[in-house]
Amino acid sequence: MLQRELIDSTQIEDGVCLELYRHGTDFMIVLGRNELMSTRMRFSEEQLAQLTIDRLGKEHARMLIGGYGMGFTYRAAAARLGEKAQIVVAEISDAIIDWAKGPMAELTGEGLSDPRLDLKICDVAALIDDANDGTCAKFDAILLDVDNGPDGIVRDANNRIYSRTGLAKARDALKPGGILAVWSAGPDPAFVKRLRDTGLEIVEWNVRSRPNKKGAHHIIWFARKS
Template sequence: MLKREHLASAQIADGELLELYTHAGHFMIVMGRNELMSTRMAFSEEQLAELTIERLGKPDARILIGGYGMGFTYRAARARLADSAEIVIAEISDAIIAWATGPMAQLTGDSLSDPRLDLRICDVAALIDDANDGTSAKFDAILLDVDNGPDGLVRDANNRIYSRTGLAKARDALKPGGILAVWSAGPDPAFRKRLHDTGLDIVEWKVRSRPNNKGAHHIIWFAQKV
């Protein structure tokens, strides 16, 4: 039986340790006993971008993606947006980008050289704050996949993004008709209520982690500013 091979480790801002492994031709990023993402299960992360852009109906959109991860959401977005679009990514750890261009370079390809990409090593909340302060343009869509859902599993600081105040800031950072899309590993009725309380139009969408209706059940919330 093949054992998974440890490739790299990196500490994130809160001192938690992220680890990169490979197993049977796949990559996985792990924190403790939690597998945060894997190349085996990318479908729902791709759907986060595909379904948001489909609902938005604006191929030249300016979008913000919170969390690069393995780049599945980003690559799905760039495949569906026009040359005039802008894709801003906030990734908290530069090690994640180093892994993307190092051990996972074959997966990444040349996607990080896309002229539409504005990659920032920062907390996504900072870019949302910039849009609210008028120091940066607002977004047509904000796609959040900075944790395993709105529970701050990876970083306690992520809880503020999913709080009522954080969600209100995300709403205010959107242009009229803009969409806040949030990925989660599972349902969260309390979060859905907080999202509803922002005054956005909410759709809760169930999606599998793999195509052909296979894999774990994940949730994407689409919240549109009217």
Template sequence: MLKRELIDTVQIDDGETLELFSHGSDFMIVLGYNELMSTRMRFSEEQLAELTLDRLEAPRPRILIGGYGMGFTLRAALARLPENSQVVVAEISEKIIEWAKGPMAELTGNCLEDPRLDLKICDVAALIDDANDGTCAKFDAILLDVDNGPDGMVRADNNRIYSRTGLGKARDALKPGGIVSVWSAAPDHGFRRRMQEARLDVEERRVRSRPNNKGAHHVIWFGRTRGG
């Protein structure tokens, strides 16, 4: 029987530790007793990109992805986007990118070398602020998967991104008709209300974690700017 093997660890805010494990040909990133992501359950993170792009009308979108993770959302977006599009990825942990280029290089493929990618090692909130103050261009879509959902389990600072004020900043960083999409491992009845209070028109979808209609139900919220 295969055993789960610890490959590497990295400390994050508040002294918490992220651990990268392998289990046969699969990988998983774990925080304490919580498995944050796994190569066995990628479908909902891919759908975060697929379903967002389905809702966009921009011919060559400029999108922001908050959280690289294992790259499932990024690769799904790159597979769909035409030339001259741009994907900005904000990943706060450089170690996550080291894992992508090292132990998980086969999974990563060449996505980190794609000319449409602009990878930033920073908090996604900083890029949202840059779009608001004119330091960088606004986005057609902002895809947020920087935690296990809107409860800020991994980093307490993530709560500000998912607050009504943070959602309002994300809204203001979008072009007219833009979409902010949020992935969550579980339902959050108050979060939909916060999105509406941030003056977003909200759609909620439940998506399986595996493409064979099995696995846990995850949630994706889509908030469109009003008047777009």
């Protein structure tokens, strides 16, 4: 039986350590006993981008993606958007990008050299703040997958993104007709209420973690600015 092999680990905050494992041909990023993402369970993360673009109906969108992870959401967006699109990706840990360029280089391919990509090592909340104060342009779409969902387990600081104040800032960072899309590992009625309080038009979408309609049930909320 194949055993999981620890490839590398990185500390992103005091007491918060992420580990990269290989299991055969698959990779997974783990926090303690929680498997945050893996190459076997990628479909819902790809759908986060694909379904947002379908709803947006805009080929040359300016998109902000919170969390690079293994790059599934980013690559799905890059595959669907036009050559004049701009994809801003905020990743809190430079080690995640090192893993993408190193052990997972075959998975990453040439994606990180795409001229449409603006990769920033920072908290996505900082870029949302910049769009609010006029430091940078507003976005057609903001895609958030920075934790295990609105009930953050990776960083306490992620909770502010999903607070009423954080969601209002995300709304205001959108262009008219723009979409805020949020991935979650499971339902969260309290978060839905906060999201509705922003005045955005909400659609809740259930999706499986694998394209064969198997695997865990995940949720994506699409919130459109009128």
